[in-house]
Amino acid sequence: MTPILGSLSDLDGRYDVLFCDLWGCLHDGRRVYPAAVEALRRFRAGGGLVILMTNAPRPAVSVERHLERLGCPPDVRDGVVSSGDAAVASVNAGDWGRRVFHIGAAKDEAFFEAAQVERVGLDEAESVLVTGLVDDLTETPDDYAEILAAARARGLRMLSANPDVHVDVGERRIWCAGGIAAAYEALGGETASYGKPHPPIYALGRAMVEARLGRPVSDDRVLCVGDGIHTDVAGGVAQGLDTLFVTGGLAAPQMGADVEHPEAERLESYLAAHALTPTAAIGRLR
Structure with missing residues (x-):
């Protein structure tokens, strides 16, 4: 059974880096999720590195401008890599x-x-x-x-x-x-x-981590967070990275009435149908 977490802090100490999706995890295109903001802040306060990894078709600088317009505070991230960056390259x-x-x-x-x-x-x-x-x-x-x-x-x-x-x-x-x-x-x-689940965007993410820290981080210390089963989860699994599936995004209608608390049986049926097993799941990033 895929464990269902109460919060990101349930994983404290296991990871040094998050590759965190945006749409469906940090915001819904119109508003930022306050609980997700606080979760990422806590992770960074504990010494972790947060790389926002998005399939947006625009370069990272444009993604950052969009986050500012949504009111997303800059202290949730150490950097942004986008599908647009990989495609432009x-x-x-x-x-x-x-x-x-x-x-x-x-x-x-x-x-x-x-x-x-x-x-x-x-x-x-x-x-x-x-x-x-x-x-x-x-x-x-x-x-x-x-x-x-x-x-x-x-x-x-x-x-x-x-x-x-x-x-x-x-x-x-x-x-x-x-x-x-x-x-x-x-x-x-x-x-x-070239975005998730394809390798180029993960190469950009790893390069940014090394540039920020001055050293590479082993794959077992990286966690991919996202709501896309065919992008965030499939991409992380293919890269040999642990994954946290945010069920309250794209898959929310299949997870039961309470978006914050997915039903375990529904989750397992959904994962079996897609033949993918994330490391853990959470209703919303918090």
């Missing part, structure tokens, strides 16, 4: 050509402040770069069927700067870039992503 290495067709919203403009590419029409593009949906409040991947079919006909590869399929904004679930990538794969298109 691949783009700037020339892995996707210099002319790309972009699918995404104006809010993702920060990606192109860092990426050394030109945005062009689909007929001129060397690849497709997806940061999200143009209007994630009204659209679904079905709205991109014609574009995806045309890209597939040209044999273009697709880079998804955010592997997430969905996130919850307040009480509303919206589509992310990963949903478009999945639709493209269903057409037989080739896709790639």
Whole structure:
């Protein structure tokens, strides 16, 4: 049975570093969770290092600006690494050509402040770069069927700067870039992503830890915290890292009536269905 924790402090002394997800753990896109803020503060006060690791398709500096707008205090973190950072590094290495067709919203403009590419029409593009949906409040991947079919006909590869399929904004679930990538794969298109659960973002996280501490930290002293079973948990497991599954995020509807206290039987059924076993679980980060 996966143990269900009362608070992060139940693990005191076991870990030196947290790779902590944002959406669904620290905030819901509209408000910061006060209990999560205090949990991260306590961890840092005890000498721990908190690296916020997010699948946001924007560079870390843009993520930090968003946290400030949400009112998240800076003392919950020692650094931020993002899927956008990892994707920009691949783009700037020339892995996707210099002319790309972009699918995404104006809010993702920060990606192109860092990426050394030109945005062009689909007929001129060397690849497709997806940061999200143009209007994630009204659209679904079905709205991109014609574009995806045309890209597939040209044999273009697709880079998804955010592997997430969905996130919850307040009480509303919206589509992310990963949903478009999945639709493209269903057409037989080739896709790639560099955020969780894929290795590049963890390499960025480990490099940041070493830079902050002046030394590497052994994997058994790192804990991955997140609410995404296919991203946070699957990625941590694949990296050989311990994981804390926050059930009160994306999986909350499957965990019973009390979001703070998941029902053990429901949790075990959910984990069995996804063939993944986190080190521990918690209703909400606190």
